[in-house]
Amino acid sequence: MAGNDFDAKDAEVAETIARTHKRELAACDQILGETLGHISPWKGRDISVAGPSRRSPDEIILMELVRTLASYGASVQLTRTGYAEQASMLNRSLFEGMLVAHWVHANGAEAEEQFRRAGRLNDYLWVERLENTGWFEEDDVPIEAIEVEQQELAALKLDFGKYGERLWTGHRSIRYLVADVEDMWDDPMAKQELHNYLRVAHHDNNQILHSTVSGLNRLKGPDEEDGIRLALGPSLRHVPQSLLGAYWNFAQLVTLIFDRFQLPDRSSFDLAMERREFDFYRFTAAEVEGVGRNDPCPCGSGEKFKRCHEEQVAEFRK
Numbered sequence: 001m002a003g004n005d006f007d008a009k010d011a012e013v014a015e016t017i018a019r020t021h022k023r024e025l026a027a028c029d030q031i032l033g034e035t036l037g038h039i040s041p042w043k044g045r046d047i048s049v050a051g052p053s054r055r056s057p058d059e060i061i062l063m064e065l066v067r068t069l070a071s072y073g074a075s076v077q078l079t080r081t082g083y084a085e086q087a088s089m090l091n092r093s094l095f096e097g098m099l100v101a102h103w104v105h106a107n108g109a110e111a112e113e114q115f116r117r118a119g120r121l122n123d124y125l126w127v128e129r130l131e132n133t134g135w136f137e138e139d140d141v142p143i144e145a146i147e148v149e150q151q152e153l154a155a156l157k158l159d160f161g162k163y164g165e166r167l168w169t170g171h172r173s174i175r176y177l178v179a180d181v182e183d184m185w186d187d188p189m190a191k192q193e194l195h196n197y198l199r200v201a202h203h204d205n206n207q208i209l210h211s212t213v214s215g216l217n218r219l220k221g222p223d224e225e226d227g228i229r230l231a232l233g234p235s236l237r238h239v240p241q242s243l244l245g246a247y248w249n250f251a252q253l254v255t256l257i258f259d260r261f262q263l264p265d266r267s268s269f270d271l272a273m274e275r276r277e278f279d280f281y282r283f284t285a286a287e288v289e290g291v292g293r294n295d296p297c298p299c300g301s302g303e304k305f306k307r308c309h310e311e312q313v314a315e316f317r318k
């Protein structure tokens with residue numbers, strides 16, 4: 001934000017985040033770079049294409065990947081510059097896209113059909129919405145209405161909601177979508193992680209995205225005797241949560257892409273990610289009390305403390 005009073009604060013906040021979250025930011029950048037290296041130019045198998053006015057499951061999943069790449073990059077960039085809460089609003093979108101891609105992967109033919117049908121309802125309702133604005137003379141709406149018979153319209157509304165408000169997959173909400181795909185996480189720990197993400201991180205991201213009591217209250221400083229003190233502009237709030245949330249969602253989607261499209265070098269990608277997982281551990285000074293510089297780091301990476309998390313704890317303490 002050039003030319004206003006946020007300037008000095010912007011620089012200070014960004015510098016602090018770069019210093020105190022160096023490892024997580026590097027992990028976030030690395031996974032994006034490695035993914036781009038695999039998909040542009042494309043190194044996977046041939047893509048199956050559905051033809052005119054239809055989208056194949058392959059095409060839908062790749063569109064979701066492209067959407068995710070942009071949102072993930074933007075999320076990490078927002079966090080880096082002190083807007084981690086705004087990044088978490090994007091992380092809510094990353095979670096939904098990641099789940100949808102898994103559902104499409106598991107329900108190919110049904111997904112192709114639902115995508116086509118939900119698109120028809122959306123196109124139909126869009127013209128209806130424009131007509132109802134009063135902006136246009138009758139039959140003058142600049143988009144051609146699509147022909148939908150009453151019987152088809154009723155069936156579409158039954159599946160996707162009267163206003164098309166459901167997910168195009170037909171699920172009423174993310175919770176139902178998770179229930180439908182959770183068995184794709186066959187490792188019990190990974191499935192638990194998915195559930196925890198839904199119950200804790202996704203819940204919290206929704207609190208931040210919408211106007212909620214907890215979303216508003218977190219903008220407030222300590223209680224003041226004679227009024228309220230609110231911090232303007234970038235902040236250090238929510239940084240670890242938003243970086244981990246973005247990284248976790250991205251990793252879930254990219255591993256699906258590796259499997260589905262037979263991208264090469266999955267094992268070296270997994271190994272790099274396994275190492276990077278430790279970068280998201282954070283310890284308070286109390287948690288590492290008594291740990292010597294040459295002792296193994298309590299994060300479990302196998303590295304000496306001085307070469308691993310020591311610096312991060314020192315920064316955390318400030």
Ligand SMILES: [Zn+2]
Pocket residue numbers: 278297298299300301308309
């Ligand atoms: Zn460590």
